[in-house]
Amino acid sequence: MKKEQLLGSNLMAIVACLLWSTAFVGIKIGIQYTPPLQFAGIRFMLSGLLIFPFIPNKSKIISTIRAHWRYMLLLALMQTVIHYALFYQGVSLIPSSMSAIIIGMGPMFVSLVSHFFSESDRMTRDKWISIILGIIGVIFVVFGKQKDSTTVNGFLTLVGVTLLLLTNLNSGFVNVLVKSKTAKIPPLLLTMFTMFVGGVGLFVAGVSVEGFAGFVFPAPYYYSLAWLSFLSAAAFSLWFTILQRPEVQVSEINLWKFLIPVSGAILSWVILPNEYPTLLAIIGMCFTAASLLWMNISSKRSK
Structure with missing residues (x-):
């Protein structure tokens, strides 16, 4: 039974990562009309x-929030407010190719945080090999796909890189934090609370810093907003469900996030008229495939 559960968790992780890989286009459209x-x-x-209509046992929502409100509020602050404030500001300061590489290193940061803060999830030689192969793959895919003409300013670049590194570090703590509360809070309720309360915090912070932008925009803005809202609800619900499963290790499941830049590159080749496969990108995809293959083989061998 455990083998089937682990297979199901891996499939859910793949679906979540494929959903996340479609976010970049929607974000680019949306921030043309509204501050980030x-x-x-x-x-x-x-x-x-x-997410709210799909939460089971709605009569217990209030009592569950009362019992765990400190933890849920902390998670909303870390996962939504801090994470996306750092992410959007960091991306705005450095070239997109550099941003993609740093964010692509996310699984390494998650694994390191898990190693130091979770006794049952230590780094191993096989995990290091998978991480290194995955990072090499991300670098090749990014440089084979992106064409950046952004002017690089030394100080702003340093600030942007620092913000994105903090984004990755924060993501590691969030994953460990969710894993630590296994089976205590329904994952859909946890996701709903984190998304909504964190969204309110981001919006209030945005209005305070950026000024109110209004709500009257052309149709593409609302299409992108609708898709991003759906994929966030679906992907984070899947991810929080996975992390709360006892058979799942945070460091291993996060290696699937190396799929995000690969899937994003393929989507751009299919959808965008001026995008096409390059040798570097294909080499990068081979490294990513090797990373995930090594992870799965080593995981089966250890078990």
Whole structure:
């Protein structure tokens, strides 16, 4: 039974990563009309509302929140407010290729945090090999796909890189934090609360810093907002469900996130007229495939 559960968790992780890989296009469209923090805030508030109808045992929502409100509020602050504030500001300061590489290193940061803060999830030689192969794959895919003409300013670049490194570090703590509360809070309720409350926090912060942008925009804005709200609700619900399963190790499941830049590159080749496969990107995909293959083989061998 455990083998089937682990297979199901891996499939859910793949679906979540494929959903996340479609976010970049939607974000680029949305921030053309709305400042980043306000756009992210609206997006996550809608995501939380989308999840609400699917929460089981709605009569227990209030009592569950009362019992765990400190933990849930901390998670909303870390997962939504801090994470996306750092992410949007960091991406705005450095070239997109550099941003993609740093964010692509996320699984390494998650594994390191898990190693130091979770006794049952230590780093091993096989995990290091998978991480290194995955990072090499991300670098090749990014440089084979992106064409950046952004002017690089030394100080701003340093600030942007630091913000994105903090984003990855924060993501590691969030994953360990969710894992530590296994089976105590229904994952859909946890996701809904995190999305909605965090979205409110982002929106309020955005209005305070950026000024209110209004709500009257052309149709593409609302299409992108609708898709981003759906994918956030679906992907984070799947991810929180996975992390609360006892058979899942945080460091191993996060290696599937190396799929995100690969899937994003393929989507851009299919959808965008001026995008096409390059030799570097294909080499990068081979490294990513090797990383995930090594992870699965080593996991089966250890068990």
